[in-house]
Amino acid sequence: MNVSLEVLRLALRDPFRIARDEPDRQMTTVIVELEHHGLRGLGEAYPVSYYGETPGTVGVVLPLVAEAVGRLDPPPAEIPGARAWLRDAECAMDAVIGRHHAAKAGLDIALHDAVARGMGLPLHELLGTSPDIPPTDFSIGIDEPALVAQRAARAGRFPALKIKLGGPADLETLERVREVYQGPIRVDANTGWQPEPAAALAPELERLGVELIEQPFPQHRIDQLRWLQERTALPIVADESAETEEDLDALVGAVRGVNVKLMKCGGVGPALRMLTRARELGFATMLGCMEETSVGIAAAAALAGLADWVDLDGNLLLATEPFTGLELDESCRWRLGDPGLGVERTNGGA
Template sequence: MRERPRPIYKIKLGTPEDLAIMEALRRETDAVFRVDANAGWTVGEALQLIPVLAQLGVEFVEQPLARDDWDGMRVLYKESVLPLIADESCVKEEDVEACAGFFHGINIKLTKCGGITPARRMIGKARSLGMKVMVGSMNESTIGSAAIAHLLPELDYVDMDGPLLLRDDLGTGLAIGADRVTIPNGAGLGVEFTGLFSREAAAGMTN
């Protein structure tokens, strides 16, 4: 945080030291915090932690409970002072409606749901149910992240830092700055393959 200040941080939790971690990080920055519990809490733990996280400036909590703990999510949905975003509980299109009344929003991953077209249908369904929409990522290269970037006008939240986590990227053209993303102007996604995954290599893979 000191070396590369950002306006928003997504923090992975689900450990016995969650509160200590959050308090230590908050001492370092006034930035917005978003928390991903990675299905690591029980209902009781979530009910205790979430009000404190709200006081620490957390914007929302992603996947607080196990993906199939619907009874727990029903309780948490009614009690939580922070929005709850489904991740592992919402993978494919039919999961969106199932999450209504248990989560305040959904996190879509293009690599899990099948790409841009099903993702857009998931966005439309979530909106019709009054739910917030986020698109997330794992270790997508510039190519996958450019696909996410083209959905930005339809999103409430986004997590697309995959290229920043890679030593060797597969493409160029998308620019991720400290507080904004610049989309290239070329055809399609606008990206160009690097030497790591050149057009020649791609052609060889299809032959």
């Protein structure tokens, strides 16, 4: 297996700040190009710093897991065999090293792209997922309330907005956004709230047409998530607390929704199983992303038929990216690519 990695640093259109971090002006991701038995695929590993990953850890782990997958027989060119082979590839990766889910996602996405391209199929057909997908929302980071409102007005075509909270002016921010935007607002505190103030804010959020509250409290404070869920009609959605499928059981009865991301759980295969299991357990499902390029977003979009809420906008936050092929339709739904991810590198790079 021939795998090449490239660390890409791409400027963001606007500074993007979440509750626990300094504002990002650029993002750093790792692009994976794969050749295997004549197949060719593109993948992306966005290192998730919250879980201890960096471009350096991805650079170490990804070649190790690629070597293990390279020892498997070539992937079969029919759907059931190809699905089983991709699952074997995941197991081979997990046998080499635990966790490091973004690195594994990078290879998993490239393998899915390569196998689907080799069969001349769009990824959703290889997976058996529905091409009928919800529209994506658009995310706006923490900033001065007037600036957030300006960005909300600019994003008026999106059927929902995700507003990052956990800063000093949460309520004022939402009031200003509500003046310029009529659709549902999803709020994400990225672990930045305390229980009592959050419970006091909840009725204001309902009044302002907020649709859900994402991850108000730290990853391991399931008790606090449950406490707030018992005090509000709004769904609480676990993101940082819902890293992999194994986290779901502990969240049953504590929160109403979970946010599944390829970079948290290890790629297309793990995310498909996590979404399916979450629905079986009665959760409402969000499909989210990091500040990814079109490569990661196209891979996730193939699973969006399993999501109640789609938050796949990482590439829309970038000033430029060296990929083409992924487009939004007029209703803000991603057009699913064909074959594979349907994403190509543009000449010249970033």
